[in-house]
Amino acid sequence: MAISTQTHQLLELINHYPSPHNGQPIVVELVDKTTLRLYFDRARGLQATDISYLFSYVSMGVFAEHLQLSGKALGHEIALTPTLPKESELRGEGLVPFAQATVKWDASTPDGALQGVLEARQTSRKKYFEGPDAVTAKELETIAAEESMSLVQLDAKATQQAIWLNQRAVFDDLFDEPVRQELNHWLRYSKAEKETKRDGLSYDCMQINGGAMKYVVNHPKLLRTPGIGPILKQYYLRTMKDSSSVFYMLAPFQTEEQSYEIGRVVMRIWKRVAEKGYSLHPFGTIMSNVAAHKDFAQIAGIEHESREKSYLVFIFRMGKSKPAVRSERIPYQEHLLKKESTS
Numbered sequence: 001m002a003i004s005t006q007t008h009q010l011l012e013l014i015n016h017y018p019s020p021h022n023g024q025p026i027v028v029e030l031v032d033k034t035t036l037r038l039y040f041d042r043a044r045g046l047q048a049t050d051i052s053y054l055f056s057y058v059s060m061g062v063f064a065e066h067l068q069l070s071g072k073a074l075g076h077e078i079a080l081t082p083t084l085p086k087e088s089e090l091r092g093e094g095l096v097p098f099a100q101a102t103v104k105w106d107a108s109t110p111d112g113a114l115q116g117v118l119e120a121r122q123t124s125r126k127k128y129f130e131g132p133d134a135v136t137a138k139e140l141e142t143i144a145a146e147e148s149m150s151l152v153q154l155d156a157k158a159t160q161q162a163i164w165l166n167q168r169a170v171f172d173d174l175f176d177e178p179v180r181q182e183l184n185h186w187l188r189y190s191k192a193e194k195e196t197k198r199d200g201l202s203y204d205c206m207q208i209n210g211g212a213m214k215y216v217v218n219h220p221k222l223l224r225t226p227g228i229g230p231i232l233k234q235y236y237l238r239t240m241k242d243s244s245s246v247f248y249m250l251a252p253f254q255t256e257e258q259s260y261e262i263g264r265v266v267m268r269i270w271k272r273v274a275e276k277g278y279s280l281h282p283f284g285t286i287m288s289n290v291a292a293h294k295d296f297a298q299i300a301g302i303e304h305e306s307r308e309k310s311y312l313v314f315i316f317r318m319g320k321s322k323p324a325v326r327s328e329r330i331p332y333q334e335h336l337l338k339k340e341s342t343s
């Protein structure tokens with residue numbers, strides 16, 4: 001099918017969506033002029049821990065929200081019907097459909113400012129020189145509350161503890177072999193590797209020297225070597241001892257649908273953060289690392305965490321930072337757009 005200019009612009013914009021490890025797991029099929037089918041590419045999702053599978057629906061929800069926002073920015077209305085697969089279907093490789101979208105082209109006036117926000121939104125792992133203002137913090141809490149989720153800002157002491165905890169979780173994960181291997185698969189250790197593959201977590205986005213990062217990921221025992229471990233810890237933390245604030249979100253997290261809804265809210269929050277001139281840095285490792293998750297709940301004073309009603313689903317630090325290094329994207333023609341023959 002020939003791609004119209006409108007479809008091209010939409011695909012270019014949606015290709016900016018954020019994804020864990022920058023795995024870029026979504027594939028879009030152009031079924032006809034107004035219908036898109038959305039797929040999740042299992043090989044590009046995270047699979048190293050059991051909870052990773054449920055978190056994949058967060059990625060789908062993030063994409064779905066980003067798609068609708070992209071449509072709005074370009075003056076199109078996009079209606080979505082989720083057709084979420086069962087969690088067990090996310091194991092393995094290949095594409096699995098998760099939603100159908102209907103596009104009403106030119107249904108509204110394009111919103112250039114929104115387009116700019118979606119293009120500018122980033123993860124910043126730099127030092128934050130200013131935390132969020134009270135009005136913005138309240139707005140973010142409201143976005144979550146509108147979907148019966150709660151977003152809470154930590155106080156200054158707990159914020160520092162959470163930042164330290166994130167570092168501990170990131171380092172500890174390197175001793176969990178499946179997690180280490182998955183991270184190694186997605187880390188991009190040099191400029192050449194980053195620019196050739198155009199996905200994954202690149203050393204410069206991570207604010208870490210590529211050679212050192214590669215050496216440590218391949219020799220994690222260094223992290224527990226007296227004299228060296230503390231230096232590496234301080235090096236990792238140097239961009240995080242700052243003026244940022246840490247927030248966490250609680251939501252029901254038992255079903256595929258609940259996880260998908262969380263993703264939609266995460267993207268709404270991220271959009272508002274970018275709109276107000278702020279950046280954020282998700283602390284996903286705390287959620288997936290069992291010990292860190294438990295310790296975070298204690299730091300935050302969360303007493304009765306339950307998957308049915310109220311579970312820790314998103315943690316991030318937020319504030320103003322200098323512009324972060326841009327993460328790469330594979331051109332949409334090569335990965336986002338479904339080829340006729342793949343299924």
Ligand SMILES: Cc1cc2nc3c(=O)[nH]c(=O)nc-3n(C[C@H](O)[C@H](O)[C@H](O)COP(=O)(O)O)c2cc1C
Pocket residue numbers: 016017018019020021022058059062121122123124125200201281282283284285286326327
């Ligand atoms: C659901 C979700 C979880 C994420 N978790 C982490 C995380 O734990 N640590 C981190 O540094 N970045 C995390 N990220 C940020 C991604 O790595 C980032 O979105 C991706 O590399 C693309 O970069 P960009 O956001 O600058 O476009 C997460 C993103 C999403 C959508």
